[in-house]
Amino acid sequence: MTQDTLVLIKPDGVARNLIGVILARIEAKGYVIVDLRMLTPDRALLGAHYAEHLGKPFFDPLLDFMSSGPVVAARVRGHRVIEGFRALAGATDPTTAAPGSIRGDLGRDWGERVQKNLVHGSDSPASAERELGLWFGGTV
Ligand code: DAT
Ligand code: MG
Numbered sequence: 001m002t003q004d005t006l007v008l009i010k011p012d013g014v015a016r017n018l019i020g021v022i023l024a025r026i027e028a029k030g031y032v033i034v035d036l037r038m039l040t041p042d043r044a045l046l047g048a049h050y051a052e053h054l055g056k057p058f059f060d061p062l063l064d065f066m067s068s069g070p071v072v073a074a075r076v077r078g079h080r081v082i083e084g085f086r087a088l089a090g091a092t093d094p095t096t097a098a099p100g101s102i103r104g105d106l107g108r109d110w111g112e113r114v115q116k117n118l119v120h121g122s123d124s125p126a127s128a129e130r131e132l133g134l135w136f137g138g139t140v
Helices: 011-015 019-029 043-049 059-066 081-089 102-106 125-136
Strands: 002-009 032-039 071-079 119-121
Touching: 002 019, 002 081, 002 125, 011 019, 011 059, 011 071, 019 032, 019 071, 019 081, 019 102, 032 125, 043 059, 043 125, 071 081, 071 125, 081 102, 081 119
Parallel strands: none
Antiparallel strands: 002 071, 002 119, 032 071
């Protein structure tokens, strides 16, 4: 059950100089970073990545936020890493994300229309395959 997942360090994480801290948590857990890139994503890539959220009130703010600066994209590998990184990241809402998680320890609510919660992690094997294709496969 060795898997690959897509991890993104979002523009807030990069702007707050947390790239190293976040990658270190992934490595310290024992997962392996097998590919890494830094880019400022365009709205075509982000619209495909977040297609499930089209029409929701936070969709446009989410795309504005995610295209506002550089992000780090990582292909991360390990046994059950999809589930494991979601646990490392913590809940979507950084106010209630468990202490000990990336979002719980390093994130907070800034009172904006989109939650800036530092990281993205694929939520299923199908999502991981699709998202890794988008960010590393050059399909957008
Ligand atoms: P996750 O990133 O935990 O998988 P998601 O896929 O439901 O969460 O949403 C994608 C991102 O959109 C999330 O990381 C932050 C933002 N978001 C989600 N729900 C939100 C809400 N109710 N209000 C503001 N931003 C939200
Ligand atoms: Mg999600």
